[in-house]
Amino acid sequence: MESEHHVLSDAETYNSIVMWALSGICSLALGFQLIRRALGHVLTDNSSLLLMMKGRARLMLLMSALIVVDSINNIYHFYWIWLTDEYMVTSHRMVLILSSSPCIALVVMIIFYRCAMVLVSDSAWRRYYLHSSRIICVVAWLIHAAGGYVAMREAAHIPATEAVHGKWYPSWATALLVPVPMFSIAASIWSIHVAARRHNQTFRTRQVTPDSRTAAGMHKMTTAGVRKSVGAQQAPTTLPGPPPGGFPNPTLLSSSPVPGTASSLLAPPPALHTEAEDHHRNSNKSNQFPLSRTFQWLNVVSVGLWITVAVLAFAPRDHLSVHYNALLNFLLMLSLANEYSFGHLIQFLNRRRKRSQRRSNAAAVSDVG
Secondary structure (H helix, E strand, O other): OOOOOOOOOHHHHHHHHHHHHHHHHHHHHHHHHHHHHHHHHHOOOOHHHHHHOHHHHHHHHHHHHHHHHHHHHHHOHHHHHHHHOOOOOHHHHHHHHHOOHHHHHHHHHHHHHHHHHHHOOOHHHHHHHHHHHHHHHHHHHHHHHHHHHHHHHHHHOOOHHHHHOOOOOOHHHHHHHOOOHHHHHHHHHHHHHHHHHHHHHHHHHHHOOHHHHHHHHHOOOOHHHHHHHHHHOOOOOOOOOOOOOOOOOHHHHOOOOOOOOHHHHOOOOOOOOHHHHHHHHHHHHHHHOOOOHHHHHHHHHHHHHHHHHHHHHOOOOOOHHHHHHHHHHHHHHHHHHHHHHHHHHHHHHHHHHHHHHHHHHHHHHHHHO
């Protein structure tokens, strides 16, 4: 019996717990990343855009739900470690209790509600999003419970000695926990992001109207342009004589400054909409380039690894598929770290640089005045 099955040691049990915990966390993070992309960048307050993106938002929510279900299945491997290892310590059992289906569904529901409050500004879409999150959590909970029921029935037919000495989980549980559905999801992530980027480009092209171009031309004047005008209009060294029509009315100097006078050299009052325009411009840039090239290549590599994992899942069980799954989760962590940390750091540094540049320009203009 022991020659056919691999007996789990304490180190392997601990490594399995850590690996499946990381798998669940990464899958959850990837699912919420898709939700953030679908509802945070693609959808806006424009009602026509909301109508156009309704089907795509539903598709992204469905994909996110499947990823959340896969993360719950990964965390569900804890139960098989619990059944097959009789030397599990109390802390491991507490982790298993916290990773049960009610706790996971509650945490997912809280995060869904938090994302809805932060990302979705339209009231109708917020209600729709919250309703979809309830359905997602209930479906994930039911699938989790159904998989556990079938697996427990299969485990009941296994002798106690065989369950203790190395049988990780029954065949039905293996079929339920294989990440084959994740292959299609991972393969469609990159294509959906590319489609969303093209849609954003075409929408912004249609959104440019003569009114918006005129408004953009009115606000095009910056402090750099003021400095150029100051350098071009030097103050005269000698006082000119009275003009042919006499001196202008002093009351009109405040409203219409005469070129060459001190009032014409003053900078215009600072606009209050600069921060909002910069934030809107940064959001447009993030919509135009929603993914970095590194993130795209990591997704392509992940698709190949999912194919390998799906093939190895039907092969005789060994530790090779576990290593591939751990490598995949490592790539997912890299992609999420690249998208969240590096992308937000670059945006933060750009905002700081633009803010300091505006302050220096304003200080230079005030010194000249």
